[in-house]
Amino acid sequence: MSHDPLASGPQLGDADQLVQLGFDSAWSASFDATDTITVPGAPAFPARVTRTDRGACDTLGAAGPVRATWGADVVAAVADDPQAVPSTGDWVRLQTWPDGNHTIEAVLPRRTSVVRAQVGGTSSGQVLAANVDTVAVVEALYPDPDLGRIERFMALAWESGAQPRLVLTKGDLGSDAAELAAEIGAQVAAGCPVDVTVAQDGEGLEGLRALLADGATVALLGASGVGKSTLLNALLGREAMRTQALGAVQKGRHTTVTRELHLGPDGGAVIDTPGLRSVGLQGTDGLAEVFADVDELAQECRFHDCAHDTEPGCAVRAAIESGDLAERRLVSWQKLQREAAYQARRVDARLRQAELAVWKQRTMEYRRSVKDGHRPR
Template sequence: MTVDLYALGWSPALAERAARCGARLRPGRVVRADRGVLTTLCADGPVRASLAGAVLAAAAADPAELPCAGDWVLVRDWPDGRVTAEKLLPRSTAVIRRTAGKDSTGQVLAANVDTAAVVEPVHPEPDVGRIERLLALAWESGAQPLVVLTKCDLAADPAAVAAQIAEVAPRVAVLPVSAQRPGGLDALRPFVAAGRTLGLLGPSGAGKSSVVNGLVGGTAMATQTIRRVDGKGRHTTTYRALIPVPGGGAVLDTPGIRAVGLQAAGDGLARAFAEIAELVAACRFGDCRHEAEPGCAVRAALESGELPPRRWESWQRLNREVAVETDRRDARLAARRAGWRRQRRDRGYARP
């Protein structure tokens, strides 16, 4: 079996970077990661590779450095038949959510995707707050965000639903699709052309696996029937997987996301709420609290009906969450620096 790596997204820039790492290493794209073992697609086909010590050390210092589906790695073949992933190549994009717990470290959900699609079912009705949160995550990744409305065969007027969602997705295309209708996924095919990767983000039961199967033309991912009464169901995918698409390109499916924590850095939230960010910038005072200050563009927009209260409340809620994460990150860095100073002092490196 031979694999066209360029059809999977390999590039001259990556090839140049790989060449500097030595001739004994060859590239592969991670299609799945399982507890320290990667399934990669190399030029000669699928290869199972364990993580080398250098990769494990980098991941111990920063969990975001752990290879995941979509990553490009350099693998090495050993005389005894072992294969190890020796180096993680730089990512062009990364969808990272904050993990639960006090550490609030980042978990990479998908790497090197060109388009990050927020997948939301129209039946029984879309969750607008979830779409806003996932769009902030998609913008933060560096990929091009997209909203994909699934199960449109169950909606009386999919175009009307798409128009409503477009109001909370500024500067983002909103595509109603159906995996059950012939040609129902045609609007997504340009996003999985040769060399391009489409990442799917969404909750359990949103229809992500059905989208994957429809694009690939087979049963690449297992699915379960969704109850017609309430639209609920259970997604059988419990791992992230990159699936090549016939003719080139790939689609990256993620498990159903129950909770998405936003990271502290970046401008993903501002871009997901672009119209509010513009209003905030237009306020007369830079430290405006948007309560009773004169010249507040936000209050004026709320009073005129230009800015829906629900949208403003969602912006405030997510900003508070990011502020809390910023405080946690700063406290974590301060504790780490204090630990380094103690180590230097204990080793006799402290200044007199």
């Protein structure tokens, strides 16, 4: 089903369009810094990853779409650090080989990365998107927006280094969209732009369109069925991605299954992602932003290690009692903090393991060199 031919997008053919994808002088310098790995007689050029598979990627550059496999250096880097895997949105150095094949020889250092903790799996996070300027957290206004989910995605957005933004879709399905959106924005997205969209008539897309026209990369994150791909199509003005059939029963079914970067109609890029039921957080910096109000109150508690439970002089409890703070906010904050702290400990443990491995390796090399009668360097 996902292999049905889709309307094809604009094809790149010149350097101008590399710029439209976001390539600037700093990326150019970063690309030049990788020229130590140039292979004589094999031309290298910069390109942006639009889609990934295990060991290979679709990329877009000045010469148009190019399929490339990982070069040896990339394979080695990934073995060392799973987050080094070429990811959607990455700028890479591509090498053309005499047989016409292409390899990714380097991933240019990322400016931002949206990383989710892998629940249950490895302790290393998964890069959902790289070099994103704005993370648009997408949630449907109707039937019932999930505030906890928005908070979680907003924290991930802050953590990424990109600018967070809240997009509330399906504004046509109720009569109080504007008020509801204002309330949600104030509760869980203070200080962030909030859009209310109606995909069918292109309502509420001005803000996102302006970002794209500026050459920005926007990633759409949110649960399945909230309307991310519909939003992407509306922004691009074409059927770039398949969307759920209207009114279809799609319980547990995800329409979008890959993360894909698309060039905007006037430049800029949009990254559509498969619906995520939940994302694990890797750090607490994002939480401090999303829960700045609770954080501020907590600073006023009498005890600095107040659990905001039954302690005397608890400013958080007082705000809940007076109705200034929704209790849900405190519960959500504490839950996400516990989770992020747990994740941080796992990452620490992994780093300690890696350090230990390096020392073991050195000790072995030392012993070997002594045995061979060489003095260690």
